Amino acid sequence: MKKIMAIPTSALLTLALAGCSVGQYDYSSEALKRVDMNFTGIPTILGVGALGSSIPITPEYSLTAAHVAKLSVQRVKAYHPYCDLAIIYHKNDIKSLPKFRNSTVGESVKMYGYSFISAMPVESSGVNLAQTGIRNEWNKRPCVAMVSNAGVVKGMSGGAVYNSDETIGGVIVGFTSEIKRHKNSPVPLKDVSLYIPYKNFESWLVSSTS
Structure with a gap:
């Protein structure tokens, strides 16, 4: 999973990076139904190559992070013009197309x-x-990312963020150990995950898959 760096915005200032995961995450049989594993050709200590995740969106295409797609064995159909996102060619056995919805600050999510x-x-x-x-x-x-306290480990890049109503709210792209907030909010956010929310890629997704 690629770590992410930030620049100042009206709400957040900097990101400090460390480690290979943040927060709590657990084995999930449900994840088998919602995301796929994507291997690359880069050797690792495990001898199987690096990996990332992807989201089946049609019988022919999956959505993932661009930094995963670039090294993936699958062909890339389209890269997002300014966010860490890509659509790859992938045969998917899905009976119905997933629904997307942008989530807001304060909403609960699952990754x-x-x-x-x-x-x-x-x-x-x-x-x-x-x-x-x-x-x-x-x-x-x-490009704007959503910050969450849901746990993330390397390899989850390109994975799905689900809203509580079972719609997809975004795509995981990274994590950070700390975000220093606006000067009026001196307490930093610690060990947070980052994902690209649906509102950033709605029109691109439609045009690239139609």
Whole structure:
């Protein structure tokens, strides 16, 4: 999973990065139904290559993080113009198309993906805490990420964020050990996950899959 760096915004200032996971996450048979594992050709100490996660969205396509797609064995159909997102060609056995809905700060979410450490499906639960601009190789202005206290481990990049009504609210892209907030909110947010919310990619998703 690629770690994310931030620039100042009206609400959040900086991100401090550390470790290979944040928060609590657990093995999940439910994750098997909601996301796929994506291998790359990069060797690891496990000898199986690095991995990420992806979300089946049609019988032909899956949605994932761009930094996962770039190294994935699947072909890329489209990259998002400014966020860490991509659509890849992937044969999916899905009976109905998933529904998406943008979630807001304060809403509860669940995250699903695969752990790089165990190569097992995992899930976590949390609440949306804030939004932040993120700028790095994969995220450019005006991309905005949602900050959550749901746990994330490397390998969950490209995995799904579900709202409480079973709609997909976004795509996991990273995590951070700390976010220093606005000067009027001196207490930083600790050990948080980051995902790209649906409102950032709604029109791109429709145009790229139609």
